[in-house]
């Protein structure tokens with residue numbers, strides 16, 4: 001398309017150029033010939049005509065007003081009438097000149113122009129006028145075959161060049177699209193695999209720019225999903241294990257009672273009390289699990305009302321005094337009065353209850369537990385300090401994880417499941433605060449809860 005347009009332009013330009021050139025030459029020859037026509041002899045005129053035709057590189061004829069050839073540099077058409085379109089335009093239509101290009105067939109073209117192998121020929125006619133009288137016309141037969149040949153050659157060259165360029169562009173486009181789409185196909189392959197459940201697949205990170213960013217973002221997401229999946233599996237297996245243990249204990253006791261009908265009454269009573277204890281434990285675990293999953297859900301409703309933190313703290317201290325008293329522990333408080341916080345009363349209650357309950361559980365008899373409530377800047381801060389067993393450095397990061405217990409055997413004894421602190425952390429986060437621990441094994445621990453007064 002572009003090639004034909006371009007060759008069209010070239011052809012038009014060359015034709016134009018040639019037409020103008022031929023017409024100028026013919027006009028000049030005609031002007032020079034007018035005076036000669038009247039003065040020179042036929043012989044001399046023929047010679048002058050030949051001189052002109054040589055310099056113009058073509059055939060020159062002079063026709064009388066009837067269209068009859070009077071002079072011809074080839075000599076062959078003398079005396080013949082030539083009814084060419086251009087001649088007629090000058091002699092009858094009254095035009096000063098006329099020009100036309102033709103492909104009249106090889107024979108005619110060759111005989112007219114005298115050019116070997118010619119197929120194209122151009123005629124240029126120019127009036128011969130002296131003092132308003134039309135004396136006849138000059139007819140110039142121009143040899144344009146060479147021009148046409150080179151034009152054809154140029155045309156073919158252009159077409160070839162364009163085909164080569166188009167092919168090269170096509171190949172380049174194919175290669176480029178391969179290079180560009182490769183990361184995308186890689187990524188979608190990874191996504192499909194992940195969709196089928198394989199969370200370990202990662203997309204290859206290559207190149208630069210957006211594609212690289214996309215692959216990295218995808219990989220981060222995949223890693224997060226994978227770890228989420230792992231935690232969930234762990235949670236389910238931990239939970240079922242925790243639930244199985246009390247059930248197994250109860251089953252053993254129940255079977256013993258079933259197959260020993262003559263068991264002493266007191267032993268039976270003791271078994272039933274143990275079973276009741278296990279049922280309480282099961283209920284506790286399930287309540288904790290429900291709390292966790294419920295606070296997990298983001299759309300969970302949290303009340304946001306003014307909570308009297310000072311009163312709440314006193315209330316919990318009062319509630320847990322008996323438990324501490326049973327173990328001869330001193331449970332003391334240092335409560336700043338009148339501290340109010342925007343939050344959920346029952347959730348705040350559970351936070352401090354769990355922490356104080358832990359302090360009592362993990363502090364030996366006659367130990368000291370101290371709870372404080374203070375305002376620090378815009379925060380309300382709880383500190384629960386004990387001089388109990390403490391938490392080893394390497395476990396401090398993990399105690400807030402679900403089912404995590406430092407000393408599995410001991411805390412099973414004390415009835416712990418490892419859910420208390422993970423509930424604490426979730427509830428504190430819901431209130432926009434944070435919980436931290438500082439502890440030295442053998443010396444004691446201090447848990448700090450920092451809550452913004454205006455709520456989350």
Ligand SMILES: Nc1ncnc2c1ncn2[C@@H]1O[C@H](COP(=O)(O)OP(=O)(O)OP(=O)(O)O)[C@@H](O)[C@H]1O
Pocket residue numbers: 288354358359362363386388389390391399400404405406407411415416417418419420421422445
């Ligand atoms: N004050 C503390 N002193 C020493 N160790 C503690 C203290 N508080 C928590 N821990 C350790 O952190 C672990 C996790 O505590 P968390 O309250 O989550 O679980 P738990 O007390 O074992 O069980 P649950 O609270 O669910 O009944 C405990 O098992 C214990 O090993």
Ligand SMILES: [Mg+2]
Pocket residue numbers: 354357358416419420421
């Ligand atoms: Mg606990």
